[in-house]
Amino acid sequence: PTFHPVEVGEEAELRFKLSHAGANVVELSVDPGPEELTLRNNRTALMVNGVRDRLRVLLVSGEPHPGERTWRNLLKADPGVDMVHFTILRPPEKQDGTPVDELSLISFPTRELFSIKLHEFDLIIFDRYKRRGVLPFTYFDNIANYVDQGGALLVAAGPAFASGESLYRTPLAIVFPAQPTGRIRTGGFRPQLTDLGARHPVTETLPGANSFADDGGALDPPRWGRWFRFIETEQLDGKMLLSAPDGAPLLLLDEVGEGRVAQLLSDHSWLWARGFDGGGPQAELLRRLAHWLMKEPDLEEENLYAEYEAGEILIERRSVNLSDVPVLVEFPDGHSQLVEMMPVTPGKWRAQIEAQQPGIYHLRDGRRSTIVAAGDANPVEFADVRATENQLAPVVAASGGAAVWLRADGVPDIRRVGPGRDMAGQGWVGLRENRQYLVAALEQHSLLPALLMLLLIAAAIGFAWRSEGR
Structure with a gap:
């Protein structure tokens, strides 16, 4: 909570920062006075819908490849995305005799992007990038600090990630959840959801995914198209949502400091977009990845949500841990009640209680908390009881x-x-x-x-x- 001094009887303008886009419930409250008749009118709630003006994305590509166009098309198709694309068409060691004033390309403002204005970007994507002497280590150190302070990083690894020119051999290594072993695995395979991926909101309902029984056993194999290459890595941290058939990591998510990181350990996801071998949900997967990196509440693996409707409070709890935890509900008059949650799907529970009185309800499950206003949070009869x-x-x-x-x-x-x-x-x-x-x-x-x-x-x-x- 934040505290703002306000003079009694005076109007005041309060400024606060929304933590995410979408619905945000803001509760305003004051401390009890010395001669209060009731505390029911000491708080109120506001529903504020946050809208992200523009999503600023920095796409850093290595050498041109078939999947590069897929990234550009996906990002440019969204009118709410401002994209800056930094690609290396000619490495520094390769020179030609063309006069500078006759070149059709300009020198890229690397210092401005990776030092001065780095924190203005909401998301940074490295697509098959490898160290070629273009970006000094100082810039990679800036990106690592950017992630630690709340930034978002997505890495789509190519063959270079397993070589001596890997991004893992930069200061960015401290934010990666997996390190390369140096091996590149080739051959057709169908990516599959892990048991955790089947419960995680980023991947749980992807069309064509494999399914699991209640006891965790596999039911149906994946029905999407094949990929033909991935980088072998050793998982150090994070959560693995996609894997190769032998269990090797393909997609890892991790929270680093205040920021988030996603590692896609194959450069063949573009085959899904081209419809090869039946295709797959590449656009939907990348959209969810971007929204998870932006901390959208609907894609949080640990979430507690409540909604008031027709005299009832609907409660939904999500957790990738299959632990059945009751929710503590505090009523507007101060008394509390433990609500047992009913399982809906693996990792998701729901419950419904009667809103017995108007006002603000506080809900907690031990890790997450939320509030919901039932009816008028500050009824007229309690607005001024003098x-x-x-x-x-x-x-x-x-x-x-x-x-x-x-x-x-x-x-x-x-x-x-x-x-x-x-x-x-x-x-x-x-x-x-x-x-x-x-x-x-x-x-x-x-x-x-x-x-x-x-x-x-x-x-x-x-x-x-x-x-x-x-």
């Missing part, structure tokens, strides 16, 4: 009564008054006698049985006659 003449004036005017302050005037007398008479005076208030009622039902019962009544009447007459006769 009893003042201004607050009560509409009610007093509508009823024709009066406002009497017990502290100043004492307890007034209560008098019955007729319709149209004054309802209040000095030291008294009236209770109108409207004489309005409605007969809803009528029941009649005899005081005594009829035969007994006849006998009593006859006895009374006889007694009277006898007395009169005397």
Whole structure:
């Protein structure tokens, strides 16, 4: 939480930074005062939809290859992406005699991009890049710091990643989740989801993927096209989502400091885009990778989400760890309740509870927390609970009564008054006698049985006659 001093009774403009695009719930609260009547009006919630203006991407390519065009087409097809493409068409050691003023290419502003304006990019992609003396180690060190401070890096490795010109032999090695063994594996194979990849939101519903049984056993093989080359590596850290049939890593994700890194250890994903051997979901996979690197909530492997709808609070919890953890719900009045979650799919649980009262609900599962506003987070009746003449004036005017302050005037007398008479005076208030009622039902019962009544009447007459006769 962040703290902002605000003067009571004064308007203030608060600035805050949204952590991600999409729906963001912002809670505003103040500390309890010395004479609070209720704490229900000390907080409110705002739903703010964050929109990423433009996604700035720096694409760094090595030597031209068939997949390079696929990267460009994919990024340029999105109108929300600003792409800067840095590619090496001629290494520094290769010279020709063409005068500089006759060259169609300009010198690339490497210092400006990799030093001065590096942190202006949201995502950096290295596509089959290898060290050729173009970028000094200082720039790679800048990129490693950029990732540690919250940047995003995607590396699509080619054959050079297994050589002495590998990016792993730069300061970037400290952010990579896998190191090359020096071997390049060739031959047709179909990438397959790992058990973790089948639960991770980046890869779990990719069309054509292999499936798993509830016990983790394989059910159906992948139905997408084959690749023919990948770089053999040793996994050091991170999460493996795609693998070769023998279990070798193909796609690794990792969180480094405040930033994120993705390693794609094959340069043949473009075969999916070309439809070779049936093709595959390359565009969808890369789109999800980019959004995960941008920390989009929908692609978080550990996430807690709540939504209010039609008097109910819908809770969804996602975790790649198959642990069934209850969610603690704190109600607006302060009391808490543990909610047991029901499994939906491996790694996903849901529950539903009744929103018993309007206000802000806090939810926690031990690692993640979220808030949701049910109805009006700050109802009108709790907005200002002070009893003042201004607050009560509409009610007093509508009823024709009066406002009497017990502290100043004492307890007034209560008098019955007729319709149209004054309802209040000095030291008294009236209770109108409207004489309005409605007969809803009528029941009649005899005081005594009829035969007994006849006998009593006859006895009374006889007694009277006898007395009169005397």
